[in-house]
Amino acid sequence: MRFDDVTIVERPLLSCYTSMGVGGMARALVDVYSPEACAALPEILSGLEGTVAFLGEGTNIIAAESLPSLVVVRQRPMGKPEVVGEEQGKVLVQCHASTRLPGLLRFACSHGLTGLEGMCGIPGSVGGAVAMNAGSYGVNVADIVHSIRIFSPSLGVVSLPAMRFTFAYRSCTLRDHDGWFMVLGAVFALERAARQHISHRMRDVVILKKTSQPVTAKSAGCVFKNPGNNRSAGQLLDAAGCKGLKRGGMEFSQKHANFLVNSGGGTFADAMWLMDEGKARVFKRFGVILEPEVKIWR
Structure with a gap:
């Protein structure tokens, strides 16, 4: 239709x-x-x-x-990132929710704007990144977002300052609002810097991720949230013997134990079995309950 x-x-x-x-x-x-x-x-x-x-x-x-x-x-795609002004020494960059993060990073680098480099290697869209408060290598959406454009049945299409939202680890909620809302776009507040410096930082992050994460594999990123107290889910899963653990065509990556990789023919049931097994092993050894970072649709 x-x-x-x-x-x-x-x-x-x-x-x-x-x-x-x-x-x-x-x-x-x-x-x-x-x-x-x-x-x-x-x-x-x-x-x-x-x-x-x-x-x-x-x-x-x-x-x-x-x-x-x-x-x-x-x-669906609606326009490209653009500079829309400056505020308190920061350059404001507006982009649509469907903009892919790699494209936003390229735009920022070409315009000499820093603040996003830690997100190199995240393959998702701006909308998903905002909704999940995505973060990597010391950079979270909450740190750099200036305002968010949303649609909700009660508010319609509105642009709201970042302070109207509550950001937590991999989550973003709208204060004093019931029901669902959809992220339509965002404005990020970035700083000026030498393009060469930005490019080098992006390259360094990409190299780090390629050596430690299965960036080219069929995965959904990190499957569990880091539990806090300077402990990473990947380290706990590794120590619990999950790295390389397989079921059917799905496995915990040999590079990073917090990534589930579909190596061929993997199913939802395979993924759920491995997640349950990983949670059980970590709890048995460390008494830590891991929570999913991925969104599970069932």
């Missing part, structure tokens, strides 16, 4: 939209092509009568083999 700036695909196969390559058929995929089209979403979603989930690049999702009531909403 096609409405004004909205396309609905019936029974999409989620394995085609997730970086891990697992997931069965959902109820529908709703693609939105303009902020104005968001006004129709409540009526569309009500008509589809399903559970709503939001999709960016699908890089942190593990989806079940059958999700007949799931309706997935996705934003």
Whole structure:
């Protein structure tokens, strides 16, 4: 079906939209092509009568083999990053939620703007990064976001200052707001720096990630949150004997134990078994309960 700036695909196969390559058929995929089209979403979603989930690049999702009531909403590309002003010595860069993080980093480097380099190697979109308060190598979205444009049924399309949101480890919520909201875009506050310095820092981060993480494998990124107290989930899983642990076509990466890798034919059931096994081993040895960082659709 096609409405004004909205396309609905019936029974999409989620394995085609997730970086891990697992997931069965959902109820529908709703693609939105303009902020104005968001006004129709409540009526569309009500008509589809399903559970709503939001999709960016699908890089942190593990989806079940059958999700007949799931309706997935996705934003399609709308413009490129642009400098929209300066405030308190920071340069403001605006971009749409569908902008991929690598593209935003290239834009920032080419304009001599620093602050994002630690996120090199994160393959997702800006919308997903904001919604998850993504972070890497000392940089979190919460540290650099200036404002966020959202749509919600009660507020419509609005741009809100970052202070209206509560950021926590891999989460972002809107204060004094009930119900769902969708990130449409964000403005980041960056600093000026020499392009050569930024480029070198980006290169260093990429090299570090390539040597320590399975960046080219079919994965959903880190599967568990770091539990705090200077302990990383990867170290705990490694010490508990999970690195390289396999089930079917899925395994904990040999490079980094906190990454599940689909080495070929891996299924949702394989991934869930390994996550449960990893949690059990870490709890038995360290008394630590690991919590998922990935989004599990089931």
